[in-house]
Amino acid sequence: MDISELPAPAPGNPFAAALAASGITGLLAQLDRELIGLAPVKQRIGDIAALLLVDKLRAERGFAAGAPSLHMSFSGNPGTGKTTVALRMAAILHKLGYVRKGHLVAVTRDDLVGQYIGHTAPKTREVLKKAMGGVLFIDEAYYLYRPENERDYGQEAIEILLQVMENQRDDLVVILAGYKDRMDTFFASNPGMSSRIAHHIDFPDYGVAELGQIAGLMLSTMHYRFDDEAARVFTDYLERRMAQPHFANARSVRNALDRARLRHASRLMGQPDALADDAALTTITAPDLLASRVFSLPVREQAPC
Template sequence: MISESYKHQLIKEAKQIDVTLGQTSNFEKLAQEITDELNDKAVLELIKNLGILTKKQSLPKMEQRQEKFIEILYKYLGASKVDGLFQDLKESSNVSLDELLNQLNELVGLENVKQQVRDLIDYNRIQHLRVKNGLKKSNKTLHMAFLGNPGTAKTTVARIVGRMYKAIGLLSKGQFIEASRTDLIAEYQGQTAIKVKRLINRAKGGVLFIDEAYSITENDHSDSYGRESLTELTKALEDYRNDLVVIVAGYTNLMEQFFESNPGLKSRFNTFISFSNYSLDELVQIFIYTCNQNDYFAEDQAIEKVRDLLQMKLNEKDDHFSNGRLVRNLFDDITLNQSKRLSKLTEHIAKESLMLITKEDVPQDGGLFSIEQ
């Protein structure tokens, strides 16, 4: 496997750096933690050390060796993994609780969700202060279940909650790890528990968000791997409850079946938050907000046409109605149409024209195929 090749190269280069720097260096140890356990903390510590060395070291060829090591690290873990780790660290360490509360309040709709999150933060802040003052705290876990249809901002809220818990001192790192069935279940017998343990190890100190969690046990009568995964996950919920938040999410009725699939699973979750579908006015607000966030401005006639299209989709909706994702797909269609319209112009295109969305850019009734959920 190509990853095995990069693994050997990574450890080899780490050894060379240790040899060059002497006894105080521990690059090989950190590299071993990365390859054996996919330890995110080790990745950050290792690259942090490389950054310090880049500034301070004057040893011959050290800079080239560092660059080669980082290049192999990116190949071994993947650029998105390393970059995402840095982004999560940056966001979780530099944002205050007040800023995060503002981010929560700016979300369209979700008033019940926002209030439950605010109540949770108030409660856990006081519990944390009790511990700091030598008092007993509640035995409630931090784990949560988000129940509702797709596109109702469950992932967005989960990210904000994780950063809030980091901001008030409940989580040591605050990173956000998304997972699905494929991240929790292996292809071969006996490997699933190992896979879950590695995922938990990556998530410790932060949030593990499992969307469509019911898929773990969707083949309950024949899927022994799914049951093995759930057993290991249930154990981790208790073992690491003081520095890990697991948030499971999915359709309400399917999540109820999920909690019934393993004795004791539901008791590990103290907070259940229901995410309602958006109303028509809220969907329109999401569209306007998306325009603003991307430097677009929609004229009134365009907004009214968007409202009509969204009303039509609301009239047709079923249990799989995709809410905010529907709006995002519609926005993508509209900006594509705007680009095609502007590309036909021969004269100079002004900045205002690049920003403006007109009613001509909004698809007709028959043009909704790309925003089907």
């Protein structure tokens, strides 16, 4: 079920009026348009938005329950929409008045952890300063913790983050992201961090049909299209590529389309009788895809293009 299929409040329902006034219905609809599939993720984001809206209405009536903990964990493979959802979550939190600015600051370990004694604390605090009033998105968060290296400074960054996540949770939301198995290990090794994460959201991999829809959206945005044969070949490509190592969902789809565009351009340049009409300039054909090494390698052999 996608967001557009969620049951709407009955006409005259005060929650419907509050929902419309909040402006978050448009943000949820935008998220639904931007991301194919991910029904469990969209449902969870909708549930969180509803909870925050009801909490706001309760506070207006004097039923304060304290500031909710909004720190989150997004776990899943690359290319499953984690950053996009984080951006929309920041906007929703801003609309509802839970963060002052609604901006997103995306970082990795290198932005937080220094290379020598005394370097980590100022780096981490500078990032936190930039993120205040919004959302701090830490990708591959488990790399902050490297117990095998006694001289690693990641633990110092974690301790600063924990302090800020607890003491300034009304002015900053932290989202930790990465592969599910590694995130599970990270939380097991850092119970203080785990206890501060209120919402754990798993991002499933896309299926072939969903990836085909994603490709269609990407092509439309770039003013390209597949002809009928290319559409069939791309489905075959996806099935082969998904069986290869390091497949990255929507990210791999984008990479495949970028390479197809290169071959499309080279094909047009190499045809002495090519027409520079709209159809030629916008149509990707089967040969533009079949030139990929995916079609010449054994299924289990890595093929990056």
